[in-house]
Amino acid sequence: MTSATGLATLVPSIAAEPPRTARFLRTAGRGLLASRLTPWLVPFALLALWAAASGTGRLSPQFLPPPWAIAEAAWSKILDGELAANIAVSFRRAISGFLVGGGIAFLLGLANGLSRLSERLTDTTVQMIRNIPNLSLIPLVILWLGIGEEAKLFLTALGVFFPVYVNTFHGVRTVDAGLVEMGRSYGMTRFELFRRVILPGALPSIFVGVRFALGVMWLTLIVAETIAASSGIGHMATEAREFLQVDVVVLAILIYAALGKVADTTVRLLERATLAWHPAFADPRTSK
């Protein structure tokens, strides 16, 4: 056998069979992509790292208590009912602020998207108010409304308002003009045009606004609760800080992270349900 034929038989086998490590990586990659646990890998790795650092004593409990101390704190707060009450209060504030601010923003965004007159009348004003950092209003809001529920509702609603408004307006304005013309030529009434063409066309953009708004909602609420409240997760954290209960402070932060994730997941499910037609939102498990 000459060396040339030897090489010829060798080369294809190299090409056909990649080295074992490469094959392993490729299978592992595919597995990672498919698994539902994959998104949780990084959070759990961080948790493990945290536990290890605490367990070996490299992380001082005054700086960051170990995870089990947080769990203990959570357990005792659950037992005395304080945690559930505080979460319920914060959640109610968040939702009502979101509904009020988001609702008004949605209606005004639609109105300004559909009517040039309405836009001329109100858009400049909205844009001016939008550029005031809403948290800078806290002193004024406290002077006006005290530290009662109205202050929190006002701040949260105001924070939620702008992302929903801007994206609803943008969504309505960027609906494909060709589709609107088609609808007109097929005799749709103005209401039908809105319901069947404009609103569904604006929906992806509206959802972007809603997801932004949820982030702003928590941010505003936490700050408001930290500064001026007698209940809620933010209040719990502030109180704990005064008594140097680092574990409770961390617990409050983790609860915010969890609540944020819950809100985001809810919107994602809503997106999937209403935007099933959209290739980018179709459920990868049900579409072909």
Add this chain to the structure above:
Amino acid sequence: MTVKPADRDFDALFADPSTRARAARGVSIRLSGLTRRFGELEVLRGIDLDIAAGRFVAIVGRSGCGKSTLLRLLSGLDRPSGGELAFGAGEDDDVVPRLMFQEPRLLPWARVVDNVAVGLGRDRDAPDGRLRVASALAAVGLAEKAEAWPAVLSGGQKQRVALARALVSRPRFLALDEPLGALDALTRIGMQSLLERVWLAQGFTAVLVTHDVGEAIALADRVVMIEEGRVALDVAVDLPRPRRRGSAEAARLEAEILRHLVHEEPPDVGWVI
């Protein structure tokens, strides 16, 4: 792409049996001195045209000659600046023109069947609405795609859905604004024969705007060339139907119309797609 021979069913769904019925289905169109101005720009400078009921007329011309503007006037999307546009023989003909656009313009958030139902217009809630949608979809060979989202269809399939949407109200006049322009050559030929068959079966009046002289001759009874806002050429295409592509007579006609179209154009400008 071509519709498989459930053809007989399809013709049965649509055909009006006699030629008299055919003439009654279509509507005649009369244009006299029709003009359209956009500010200083006079796009149509007085179009006179008589289109008999149930005929298929193709309008050809260079880009910017005003043919698309003319079609928008015919389909009611735009109003003339002057002159007259009349459908029917003067009696109170209720003509709801239907227009097929260059792009399919399907609602991406509505399933195929609901997109076709858009074409029912004011009859959307008619008791036989669903049935009419189903038969229109069958007519374009897409019955099995009724529940699909437009996003999963090919370009040719989307345009067939758009055709079903245009046909579902059984219009007496159908305007076609280069609806096959974006399709590949083979899909195009399939669509042309589908259009011809549907037109033969339904007998509506059809006006097709196209860049493609070959397509105009394959489909139309009459080819009208527009140049600088006026009718520059009006040729009858008297070829037997259903038409076969590539006959000598069609080639001769095509060459003749092309000669008129090109005569002032610099030779290397590709205005025929």
